[in-house]
Amino acid sequence: MTEDTPRTGTHEPGSEPCEAEDSIPTFPVVASGSADLPPHHDHCLGCGPANPHGHQLRVRRDAHGVHAHHRFDSRHVGAPTIAHGGAVATVLDDLFGFLLYTVGELAVTRHLAIDYLAPVLLDTPYTLRAHIHARDGRKLHLRATIENDHAHVVTTATALFLIVDIDHFLTTTHQPHHR
Numbered sequence: 402m403t404e405d406t407p408r409t410g411t412h413e414p415g416s417e418p419c420e421a422e423d424s425i426p427t428f429p430v431v432a433s434g435s436a437d438l439p440p441h442h443d444h445c446l447g448c449g450p451a452n453p454h455g456h457q458l459r460v461r462r463d464a465h466g467v468h469a470h471h472r473f474d475s476r477h478v479g480a481p482t483i484a485h486g487g488a489v490a491t492v493l494d495d496l497f498g499f500l501l502y503t504v505g506e507l508a509v510t511r512h513l514a515i516d517y518l519a520p521v522l523l524d525t526p527y528t529l530r531a532h533i534h535a536r537d538g539r540k541l542h543l544r545a546t547i548e549n550d551h552a553h554v555v556t557t558a559t560a561l562f563l564i565v566d567i568d569h570f571l572t573t574t575h576q577p578h579h580r
């Protein structure tokens with residue numbers, strides 16, 4: 402761990418931004434019931450407020466994990482009137498990334514699986530929820546749902562995130578893994 406390593410610890414709601422002065426994102430543990438969690442970084446495709454092409458997801462921690470309210474719009478169209486499955490996956494992957502605020506660690510997606518049970522419609526309100534199903538060492542097994550205003554679940558997702566250290570983001574020589 403170096404002095405550039407993202408900090409972990411307890412975050413008082415609304416007290417400090419996600420990014421340190423040197424622009425290295427931090428993943429402090431954020432208390433349940435707090436206000437919006439900080440975006441991963443300003444230009445994050447899922448949640449960055451400065452990314453005009455992004456989803457600008459706003460996520461809160463709750464007693465079970467994290468949740469968000471979201472509407473897909475015409476930028477995310479797949480089949481007419483329906484959100485593109487890749488856009489839905491983007492938002493779910495990013496939502497999973499907010500669970501890092503419940504563990505206070507850096508982690509990345511190793512596996513993401515999505516069941517599209519019913520179309521996700523454009524310009525329609527949805528509630529997204531994610532929680533940690535199990536932790537096994539550095540493996541985080543995660544689950545998520547998207548439900549409509551009638552409490553019907555339209556999408557479910559599971560993910561395996563692996564905890565990594567800061568060097569993961571600093572090296573440019575990653576080798577692919579073959580399973």
Ligand SMILES: CCCCCCCCCCCCCCCC(=O)SCCNC(=O)CCNC(=O)[C@H](O)C(C)(C)COP(=O)(O)OP(=O)(O)OC[C@H]1O[C@@H](n2cnc3c(N)ncnc32)[C@H](O)[C@@H]1OP(=O)(O)O
Nearest residue numbers: 425426441494495498509510511512540561563565570578
């Ligand atoms: C300048 C600083 C910037 C900092 C900035 C921070 C930003 C933080 C942003 C977060 C924001 C989030 C946003 C959304 C989340 C993304 O978008 S993350 C981006 C997408 N993901 C990636 O790029 C990850 C690419 N993959 C990798 O780099 C490497 O594969 C990994 C994930 C580091 C894992 O490599 P590894 O450590 O060698 O692990 P590997 O041996 O493959 O597997 C580890 C274990 O998992 C098991 N496993 C693997 N796959 C499976 C599977 N499908 N099922 C079951 N088990 C499996 C293996 O069997 C193994 O088990 P054990 O043998 O240990 O018991």
